[in-house]
Amino acid sequence: MPEVGGGSSAEPMIELRDVVKHYRTRGRGVVHAIDGVSLTVGHGEILGLVGESGCGKSTTARLLTALEQPTSGRITVAGRDVAGARGSGLRELRRTVQMVFQDPYASLDPRQRIGDAIGEVLRVHGLAGGKEDVRREVTRLLELVGLLPGIADRFPHQLSGGQRQRVGIARALAVRPQVLVLDEPVSALDVSVRAEIINLLARLRDELTLTYVFISHDLAMVRHLADRVAVMYLGQVVEEGPWEAVSDSATHPYTEALQAAVPVADPELERSRRTGSVRGEVPDAARPPAGCRFNPRCPLAEDVCREVAPELLPLGAAHRYACHVRQRERAGAPSGRGVS
Amino acid sequence: MTVPSAGGHPLLSVRDVHVEVRSRGGALEILRGVDLAVDRGETLAVVGESGSGKSFTALTVAGLLPDGATVTSGAVELGGVDLLRLRESQRRAVRGGEIGMVYQDSMTSLNPVMRIGRQVAEALTAHGWSRADARARTVEVLGEVGLPSPERLVRLYPHQLSGGMRQRVLIACAIAPRPKVLIADEPTTALDVTIQQQILELVTGLRDEYGLAVVWITHDLGVVARIADRVAVMYAGRVVEHGATRPLYRAPAHPYTDGLLRSIPTEADAHQQPLPQIGGTPVSVAELPPGCPFGPRCPQHRAMCDEEEPPLLDRAQSRAACWVPREEWTSSVPRAVAGA
Numbered sequence: 044m045p046e047v048g049g050g051s052s053a054e055p056m057i058e059l060r061d062v063v064k065h066y067r068t069r070g071r072g073v074v075h076a077i078d079g080v081s082l083t084v085g086h087g088e089i090l091g092l093v094g095e096s097g098c099g100k101s102t103t104a105r106l107l108t109a110l111e112q113p114t115s116g117r118i119t120v121a122g123r124d125v126a127g128a129r130g131s132g133l134r135e136l137r138r139t140v141q142m143v144f145q146d147p148y149a150s151l152d153p154r155q156r157i158g159d160a161i162g163e164v165l166r167v168h169g170l171a172g173g174k175e176d177v178r179r180e181v182t183r184l185l186e187l188v189g190l191l192p193g194i195a196d197r198f199p200h201q202l203s204g205g206q207r208q209r210v211g212i213a214r215a216l217a218v219r220p221q222v223l224v225l226d227e228p229v230s231a232l233d234v235s236v237r238a239e240i241i242n243l244l245a246r247l248r249d250e251l252t253l254t255y256v257f258i259s260h261d262l263a264m265v266r267h268l269a270d271r272v273a274v275m276y277l278g279q280v281v282e283e284g285p286w287e288a289v290s291d292s293a294t295h296p297y298t299e300a301l302q303a304a305v306p307v308a309d310p311e312l313e314r315s316r317r318t319g320s321v322r323g324e325v326p327d328a329a330r331p332p333a334g335c336r337f338n339p340r341c342p343l344a345e346d347v348c349r350e351v352a353p354e355l356l357p358l359g360a361a362h363r364y365a366c367h368v369r370q371r372e373r374a375g376a377p378s379g380r381g382v383s
Numbered sequence: 384m385t386v387p388s389a390g391g392h393p394l395l396s397v398r399d400v401h402v403e404v405r406s407r408g409g410a411l412e413i414l415r416g417v418d419l420a421v422d423r424g425e426t427l428a429v430v431g432e433s434g435s436g437k438s439f440t441a442l443t444v445a446g447l448l449p450d451g452a453t454v455t456s457g458a459v460e461l462g463g464v465d466l467l468r469l470r471e472s473q474r475r476a477v478r479g480g481e482i483g484m485v486y487q488d489s490m491t492s493l494n495p496v497m498r499i500g501r502q503v504a505e506a507l508t509a510h511g512w513s514r515a516d517a518r519a520r521t522v523e524v525l526g527e528v529g530l531p532s533p534e535r536l537v538r539l540y541p542h543q544l545s546g547g548m549r550q551r552v553l554i555a556c557a558i559a560p561r562p563k564v565l566i567a568d569e570p571t572t573a574l575d576v577t578i579q580q581q582i583l584e585l586v587t588g589l590r591d592e593y594g595l596a597v598v599w600i601t602h603d604l605g606v607v608a609r610i611a612d613r614v615a616v617m618y619a620g621r622v623v624e625h626g627a628t629r630p631l632y633r634a635p636a637h638p639y640t641d642g643l644l645r646s647i648p649t650e651a652d653a654h655q656q657p658l659p660q661i662g663g664t665p666v667s668v669a670e671l672p673p674g675c676p677f678g679p680r681c682p683q684h685r686a687m688c689d690e691e692e693p694p695l696l697d698r699a700q701s702r703a704a705c706w707v708p709r710e711e712w713t714s715s716v717p718r719a720v721a722g723a
Contacts (some may be wrong), residue, residue: 045596066433075604091540095575095576095577096575137456148521158441203564203664203665205664206664214618225475231401233432233433233602233665234432234602234603234604234646234647235432235639235642235643235646235660235661236644236661236664236665237646237657238646238647238648238658238660238661239647239660239661239662241658242657245655245656246657247659258575260575263647263649264648266648266650266654267652267655267658268655274524286654293648300577301576301577303580304577304579304580305576305605306583306603306605306608306609306610307582307605307608307649308604308605308607308644308647308648309608309632310608310628310629310632311632311633312608312610313627314607316523319585320577320579320580320581321577324545324546324547324575324577324578327573364581
């Protein structure tokens with residue numbers, strides 16, 4: 044596998060190498076949630092992870108936060124082996140990587156005041172001792188995410204959706220992590236508050252030099268916020284590269300299908316767009332198709348696609364994609380075409 | 384109040400509808416004078432955030448308001464007949480017969496222990512169809528919504544279908560009695576984007592083929608841009624802007640519509656730079672400010688806005704409930720501080 048991507052520093056912040064995660068289930072057999080994923084994310088980089096249900100993006104999030112162990116493969120975060128972590132190493136790792144969820148309401152105790160919800164995290168990790176200490180740190184965290192200190196005395200139901208998501212981010216930041224895994228952080232919010240949360244996340248990344256894995260189905264938000272984008276389908280990465288390359292010069296037919304499927308808020312553009320949906324639905328991950336997993340739905344599929352799984356090959360500097368047809372077209376095409 | 388529409392006398396018109404919800408705390412006005420119109424072969428999108436009243440508007444038109452909610456004034460006219468003045472038995476004949484409705488969650492809307500065929504057929508026999516006619520129409524309508532081998536499908540149960548297929552079955556139930564109006568309340572929100580695309584194409588196709596009037600309730604301004612001929616933007620229990628989709632998107636006449644459209648990232652927004660945000664939090668109808676409900680969040684706010692709530696006024700491209708014409712807008716930053 045060619046070594047591409049990553050940030051400026053030599054050691055990546057996150058590295059996944061040939062990661063496989065299979066679940067044994069009753070009735071359905073073995074579910075291939077992730078099948079051979081290799082990705083790197085540099086220090087301070089934002090990786091956008093996109094794909095539909097069953098693509099493996101949520102499993103990737105659970106593996107990165109050590110909530111689950113991979114079936115095989117290697118995962119390192121900040122130079123630490125995630126797969127082997129236990130005891131104090133695991134605690135250290137959980138402090139390095141924090142998760143922000145789609146619905147902050149679900150992760151907050153309705154009877155606990157916001158100040159106590161954040162203070163609890165500080166005490167559990169031994170980051171603040173006395174009452175005054177905790178109070179001061181809670182105020183600092185609330186201000187960091189753009190909330191007034193008075194929010195500490197309120198209960199979750201007294202906050203708006205946007206305020207609750209800010210609290211969710213403050214809680215994740217309480218342990219001073221290096222990596223945030225953001226699982227659809229704005230999808231549950233009203234449209235009018237999404238931009239401010241995205242703006243907040245962009246500011247925090249710069250101020251605190253955080254590394255993000257930003258999971259979203261909102262391609263416009265991913266294009267705006269991510270440095271790099273990885274597109275997943277049925278447990279595999281099908282295309283990956285710098286945001287401009289993947290967003291504006293998509294090469295894999297699935298990336299193209301995804302982009303065509305997502306409606307954009309511009310009626311003029313919508314009218315001029317290519318119509319025609321991708322056929323069918325995502326197959327069962329317990330019985331992934333042979334060859335290229337997208338082949339049953341792909342408009343370009345040929346015999347080879349039904350037999351041989353395509354490799355993720357580089358295109359230009361840091362852009363990779365896995366498609367037999369497009370790879371052959373490029374090989375035969377005049378030089379310079381489509382190079383990112 | 385007159386209503387903008389494609390023709391002189393629209394098929395369905397909602398005029399100055401007020402709906403009250405009674406609870407222990409007293410009566411709360413959820414809809415505060417809603418005006419809408421939609422004609423044959425036309426899609427009207429009703430856009431709004433949580434608490435805007437968009438779902439209550441759909442339920443009022445369909446005659447499906449929950450217990451405790453009542454229409455206190457206004458008219459819902461279908462082909463010139465005021466549905467609110469009909470007796471309950473007549474209204475029931477209209478609902479489902481002339482107006483079909485599709486909801487968001489296909490799993491809870493279908494009976495899990497009833498075969499698909501019977502569920503569709505019951506939507507017909509409830510409206511006076513004979514069993515034989517209902518059976519024939521069931522097979523026919525399952526084909527119309529693009530489901531493969533309907534004769535086989537009628538014997539299956541909901542859990543044997545994919546999410547996209549279940550949503551198609553729900554649409555089949557809604558259009559089986561050949562209604563004139565189809566009301567869809569966020570029917571694609573829970574679906575993957577490639578499946579959403581298929582459903583949007585299906586409904587647009589049905590609209591064109593059978594001349595259905597479609598009312599599509601959504602928070603997604605991309606979906607609106609793709610499918611809607613006209614759009615009604617709701618805020619705090621009222622329609623605040625109403626007009627043809629393309630001109631309205633090009634030059635919104637309400638600062639709320641303008642703010643929503645600006646907050647969505649496009650290729651024109653500088654990568655990772657702050658997106659324009661509305662600021663503040665969506666207002667609740669339980670605690671409305673004096674004057675215009677959007678006043679506290681509005682970048683175009685003037686002193687007069689606190690005194691009287693603006694009615695829908697004729698503007699260049701639409702009708703908008705804003706005292707300040709777009710030509711007089713200033714490009715100031717929002718007044719409200721996020722999260723404060």
